[in-house]
Structure formats: structure tokens, C-alpha cells
Amino acid sequence: QVQLVESGGGLVQAGGSLRLSCAASGRTFSSYGMGWFRQAPGKEREFVAAVNYDGGSTYYADSVKGRFTISRDNAKNTVYLQMNSLKREDAAVYLCARSQSAGWSTYPDFYNYWGQGTQVTVSS
Numbered sequence: 001q002v003q004l005v006e007s008g009g010g011l012v013q014a015g016g017s018l019r020l021s022c023a024a025s026g027r028t029f030s031s032y033g034m035g036w037f038r039q040a041p042g043k044e045r046e047f048v049a050a051v052n053y054d055g056g057s058t059y060y061a062d063s064v065k066g067r068f069t070i071s072r073d074n075a076k077n078t079v080y081l082q083m084n085s086l087k088r089e090d091a092a093v094y095l096c097a098r099s100q101s102a103g104w105s106t107y108p109d110f111y112n113y114w115g116q117g118t119q120v121t122v123s124s
Contacts (some may be wrong), residue, residue: 001025001026001092002024002025002026002028002098003024003025003026003041003112003113004022004096004097004098004114005022005023005025005113005115005116006021006022006094006096006111006116006117006118007020007021007022007041007048007063007117007118008015008020008092008118009022009058009119009120009121010021010119010120010121011088011120011121011122011123012086012121012122012123013086013123014086014087014088014122014123015085015123016086016087016108016122017082017083017084017085018034018083018085018086018120019051019080019082019109019120020079020080020081020094020096021054021078021079021080022034022036022077022080022081022096022115023048023077023078023120024077024079024098025077025078028117028124029077029098030053030054030074030087031053031072031102032053032098032099032100032101032102033050033051033052033098033099033102033103033104033105033122034050034051034069034070034079034097034098035047035048035049035050035096035097035099035100035103035104035105035110035111036048036049036050036076036081036094036095036096036097036124037086037094037096037097038080038090038092038093038094038124039093039095039117040091040092040096040122045108046092047061047063047106047107048061048064048068048081048082048094049064049068050069050070050104050105050106050119051055051070051071051072051079051100051104052102052103052104053091053102053103054074055071055072055074056067057103057104058070058097059106061105061106063073063089064083064090065084067084067085067086068081068082068083068084069081069082069084069101070082079096081094081096081102083120084123086114086122087122087124088122088123089122090120090122091120091121091122092119092120093117093119093120094117094119094120095114095116095117096114096115097111097114097115098111098112098113099111099112099115100112102103
């Protein structure tokens, strides 16, 4: 069974930065793509960023492109999301997910393991 545990969320002022981490259990982390999604109250789960199995391919939602960076450290079984120039509309619960293959997708159904999420709050 794969477990994903997010950390690094919190309260930050608009324009500030946060770095989210997602630690995965198991020995197959380096074989799978990983994604970050977010969900605000009353809204559907939204794709944020994704990375393939070795970090060689990444993709971002237009809303975060140029501000967020996804990366992974396969030696540490961890994927990161560096978030800069945060805006109030970035506030949400951020969840990491493991894909069903070495690649990535923007669709939640492509991911079969999910963490519990970490809250990001952005104040003005």
C-alpha cells in the first residue's frame, strides 16, 4: 500500500512563498509520475502541476505557470511544489497524487493514490 503525506502548508501573505513536500512510502516511487492538485471550498479538484517518473518532464496549469515549480527527489521518495508570488486565489487544500504510470496527466482519474492534503491560506 502506498501512503502519501503532504507537509509545508500554512498561512502566507500575498506575494509570499511556500514549499510543499509530499513524502511517499514504498520502494517504487521512482517508477511513477506524480501530480499536485488543489481544492478550494465549494470548488472541484483542480490540476496544478505534474512531473514524470524521473523529473524530466513537467507540466503546469496556466494559472500557476511561471510562479510554481514541481520537482522530485527519488532518493528521498519526495515530490515538492515550490510556490512563489502567491495570490489569494491560490488558497486551497493541496493534495499530491501518484499516477498509474511513469507519466502524468491533468485528470484526477489518472492518479490512483492520494494524500490527505495540506492547507494553504493566503492573506491580503
